[in-house]
Amino acid sequence: MPSAADDxxxxxxxxGRWSPLEIAFWVFVFATxxxxxxxxxxxxxxxxxxxxxxxxxxxxxxxxxISLGQAAFFGLAGYFAGLIAKYGIINEPVFAxxxxxxxxxxxxxxTSFLVxxxxxxxxxxxxxxxxxxxxxxxxxxxxxxxxxxxLQGVDIAPIFGLFRFDLYGHTGYVYSLxxxxxxxxxxxxxxxxxxxxxxxxxxxxxxxxGAIGIPVNRRLIAIYTLSGGLAGVAGGLLTQTTAFCSLDVxxxxxxxxxxxxxxxxxxxYLYGGLIGAVIxxxxxxxxxxxxxxxxxxxxxFVLVVIVLVGRExxxxxxxxxxxxxxxLGARRFARPARLRASSxxx
Amino acid sequence: xxxxxxxxxxxxxxxxxATNGVSMSVEKGARHALIGPNGAGKTTLxxxxxxxxRPTAGTIILEGRDITALPPHQRVRRGMARTFQINQxxxxxxxxxxxxxxxxxRLGLGSDWWRLVGTKDExxxxxxxxxERFRLTDVMHTRTATLPYGKQRLLEIALALACRPQLLxxxxxxxxxxxAERQELLATITALPADVTVLLIExxxxxxxxxxxxxxxxxxxGLFVEGKPEEVARDARVxxxxxxxxxxx
Amino acid sequence: MLxxxxxxxxxxxxxxxLACGLSVTLGLMNFINLAHGxxxxxxxxxxxxxxxxxxxxxALGLPLAFVVIAVLGALLERTLYAHxxxxxxxxxxxxxxxxxxxxxxxxDYTMGSSQQFVLIPQALQGQFIVFGIGxxxxxxxxxxICGLLTIGLQLIISKTRFGSRLRAAVDDGRVARGLGINVxxxxxxxxxxxxxxxxxxGALGAEILGLDPTFPLKYMIYFxxxxxVGGTSSITGPLLASILLGIADVAGKYYVPKLxxxxxxxxxxxxxxxxxxxxxxxxxxx
Numbered sequence: 001m002p003s004a005a006d007d008x009x010x011x012x013x014x015x016g017r018w019s020p021l022e023i024a025f026w027v028f029v030f031a032t033x034x035x036x037x038x039x040x041x042x043x044x045x046x047x048x049x050x051x052x053x054x055x056x057x058x059x060x061x062x063x064x065x066i067s068l069g070q071a072a073f074f075g076l077a078g079y080f081a082g083l084i085a086k087y088g089i090i091n092e093p094v095f096a097x098x099x100x101x102x103x104x105x106x107x108x109x110x111t112s113f114l115v116x117x118x119x120x121x122x123x124x125x126x127x128x129x130x131x132x133x134x135x136x137x138x139x140x141x142x143x144x145x146x147x148x149x150x151l152q153g154v155d156i157a158p159i160f161g162l163f164r165f166d167l168y169g170h171t172g173y174v175y176s177l178x179x180x181x182x183x184x185x186x187x188x189x190x191x192x193x194x195x196x197x198x199x200x201x202x203x204x205x206x207x208x209x210g211a212i213g214i215p216v217n218r219r220l221i222a223i224y225t226l227s228g229g230l231a232g233v234a235g236g237l238l239t240q241t242t243a244f245c246s247l248d249v250x251x252x253x254x255x256x257x258x259x260x261x262x263x264x265x266x267x268x269y270l271y272g273g274l275i276g277a278v279i280x281x282x283x284x285x286x287x288x289x290x291x292x293x294x295x296x297x298x299x300x301f302v303l304v305v306i307v308l309v310g311r312e313x314x315x316x317x318x319x320x321x322x323x324x325x326x327x328l329g330a331r332r333f334a335r336p337a338r339l340r341a342s343s344x345x346x
Numbered sequence: 347x348x349x350x351x352x353x354x355x356x357x358x359x360x361x362x363x364a365t366n367g368v369s370m371s372v373e374k375g376a377r378h379a380l381i382g383p384n385g386a387g388k389t390t391l392x393x394x395x396x397x398x399x400r401p402t403a404g405t406i407i408l409e410g411r412d413i414t415a416l417p418p419h420q421r422v423r424r425g426m427a428r429t430f431q432i433n434q435x436x437x438x439x440x441x442x443x444x445x446x447x448x449x450x451x452r453l454g455l456g457s458d459w460w461r462l463v464g465t466k467d468e469x470x471x472x473x474x475x476x477x478e479r480f481r482l483t484d485v486m487h488t489r490t491a492t493l494p495y496g497k498q499r500l501l502e503i504a505l506a507l508a509c510r511p512q513l514l515x516x517x518x519x520x521x522x523x524x525x526a527e528r529q530e531l532l533a534t535i536t537a538l539p540a541d542v543t544v545l546l547i548e549x550x551x552x553x554x555x556x557x558x559x560x561x562x563x564x565x566x567x568g569l570f571v572e573g574k575p576e577e578v579a580r581d582a583r584v585x586x587x588x589x590x591x592x593x594x595x
Numbered sequence: 596m597l598x599x600x601x602x603x604x605x606x607x608x609x610x611x612x613l614a615c616g617l618s619v620t621l622g623l624m625n626f627i628n629l630a631h632g633x634x635x636x637x638x639x640x641x642x643x644x645x646x647x648x649x650x651x652x653x654a655l656g657l658p659l660a661f662v663v664i665a666v667l668g669a670l671l672e673r674t675l676y677a678h679x680x681x682x683x684x685x686x687x688x689x690x691x692x693x694x695x696x697x698x699x700x701x702x703d704y705t706m707g708s709s710q711q712f713v714l715i716p717q718a719l720q721g722q723f724i725v726f727g728i729g730x731x732x733x734x735x736x737x738x739x740i741c742g743l744l745t746i747g748l749q750l751i752i753s754k755t756r757f758g759s760r761l762r763a764a765v766d767d768g769r770v771a772r773g774l775g776i777n778v779x780x781x782x783x784x785x786x787x788x789x790x791x792x793x794x795x796x797g798a799l800g801a802e803i804l805g806l807d808p809t810f811p812l813k814y815m816i817y818f819x820x821x822x823x824v825g826g827t828s829s830i831t832g833p834l835l836a837s838i839l840l841g842i843a844d845v846a847g848k849y850y851v852p853k854l855x856x857x858x859x860x861x862x863x864x865x866x867x868x869x870x871x872x873x874x875x876x877x878x879x880x881x
Contacts, residue, residue, distance in 0.1 A: 003474065004474035004475075004477060004478050004483055005470055005471050005474035005475075007474070008442060008464070008470045008473050008474045008477070008486075009464065009467075009470040009474075011442065011487070012446070012462065012463055012464030012465075012470060013462075013464070015462065015463070015464075016462040016463075189459065189460055190459045190460075192462050192463065193458055193459045193460060193461055193462065193463065194446075194447070194450040194451070194455045194456050194457075194458050194459075194461075194463050195456065195457055195458060195459035196459065197439075197443060197446065197447050197450070197463055198447060198450075198451065198456050200436070200438070200439065201436045201439065201444075201447055204436040204437060204438050204439065205434055205435065205436050205437075207398070207434055208430070208434040208435065208436065208505075209436075210417070210418040210419045210422075211396065211398075211418055211419075211422065211427070211428060211430075211434070211506075212422060212427070212447070212448045212451060212505060212506075212508070212509055213419050213422035213423050213448070213451045213452060213456075213509055214419055214447075214451055214456060215419045215420075216419065218457075219457070222457075222459075
């Protein structure tokens, strides 16, 4: 009979393993490069949004920090990436992207102290305030940022000097997917690590977390910084793939859309941001074809309806849908074993 | 040498004095009980000792070192752990994850963001041992929120012990535990390792008198009487404070 | 310099009238109503319709704006908001942001996206020169109206029975209900009143703040700052905070134009770091 230690060991080893469903997901995602050649631009936007949502999921779904201000990191890195490309300070896009992410992470670190104190309300206001302030700064210094017209004359050099950004968005899309995947790998590592587990405990019961020796504030600062960095990478990615950056990167719309993406997709399991982004983009594309100008109205409407229906209920539905899909996948992979057993009986 | 000493510990909330100049010491390896009527300030004292509350005055000394200014998580690292009167557990985690968390944290692996939980053998071994010792093996994969209360209470204590403290503060461990599960709990407390000093707050006098080798009585935030169980049981003032409650010796 | 002080006070009092409804609903129902600015905007547009199009006198347009928006507030409170009271703060934020988006888009659709101006009567244009201080007549009116409103509010809260019911409901809703106070009605009335005030503020402020469909989004942060800095447990807190912010903003924009707006934001962040419950909050925050 296996000892408890073996049982524990086996369980923990299995915990971080890639499930067949996950592998299938990513295979499909990368297959879209060849499956939908005409849709690169919208798929690239979806990838950027997915990364952005992933960054919020890390703090909201795992650490329990409510933030309305992820747009601050998104926009700061977006403008940074645009400016260093425009003025030729850093030409190679990958290096520039990493730098933009670091700048955003720096902002995350500086502002993390603001979200440690106070209630949920304070956090909402502070995070919102920071992103609005940055938006205001970008507006004021329009001689640098281009103001309401946006940053003009951004020219992105070829990646590694080899892969030029083309008009169809092919390079842009492959680039975005790879960046998304790498950031996802990082996030996945973090989430399954002891650090990630401690975050979940902080979210559930910060008092007890402190009482078992977890330095709560230090962990929160760390994850908030990482989250800011990832949001920054998403922002830099957008600028690099569109060769443009404008004030709406800081808008409340972006932060609100992000929350909507996570509500649709679910938080706390890493794929929520990705799935939510895909569904959101579908919705947006569909509604925009119906009423291009008043998209904002329908977003507002959906938010109101979701809250009235009950966010937990909606999340319950998405969780149930997820579980159903997972069970489908499990059944599919269990079939060969059953076939083998039945063929053995004969 | 006492493992814990407080000197003139005081806590005021506005005009209310919750802890009134408490000076006590707990000997190493002792089974020290803290009793007193409701509202005497027992939980406040524990909160002061663990750092959840800041004292208005006074000093706390753990193993000869002043810890008065230390935040809670650092006191845990110095060897002090506690349980809560009302379970403070991680309701969405399983017992396995909960214990795993405390063990990783203690071994300094808590900030490791790259490796998986449980890649180290000593971690998995310790998790398994703790779970077995506290009879949680059959529920180790169950979400804490769905565990029966008695099991949750066991987990509460297991979690504190997973921090391998030198000093364990138990805040009314038997509170709310149904009669049927009480025996298991009492057995677990009695079986605590002898090198761990235990400071126990309890109302259950059976538990107190069968367990403690020293009792302090707290009344209105101040230390009223202190001594061996027989002495305290015989003390008329203590009886009076409990309003005529019978104290079985 | 004193003109700046005067303008700052006027701006501050306007902010107060706009924001005090938000402060009360937050303190009373622990409800974050980010759509508060939408009520203000509605009041402004209502006055535009009444005064510019229906040619009603300005003096009538203002109180009507108050009444219309108060009724709108009561309606929305009963039908929509009441369902969201018990929800988490995040839900409330999402809900009210959704309302803001809907109202902004709706106004854009019906009234167009250009800035609207309320026709101000001749008597209120221009300024008095008193002791060398240029006091704009319009701003003087603002100070007057807002000052009266503040005194009125303070009297209502402290001297009337409604006021004591309100204070009881704020302190502990369950106990208040146990005492027979109809907490639901208190909420509706207070919410309606707060929204009405916002509408009045929007009508008054159209001239100074600019009225267009993006108003709720532009000024939301200002209302939040007033509530953050002033706290939610008194009338005087937000009042002092508003005046402080009004003066700081006007002075900042005058003396240090490039950084003017940031004075307000910096103050908010500094206050939040120093005192998460606000500068003037009494006792424990919720």
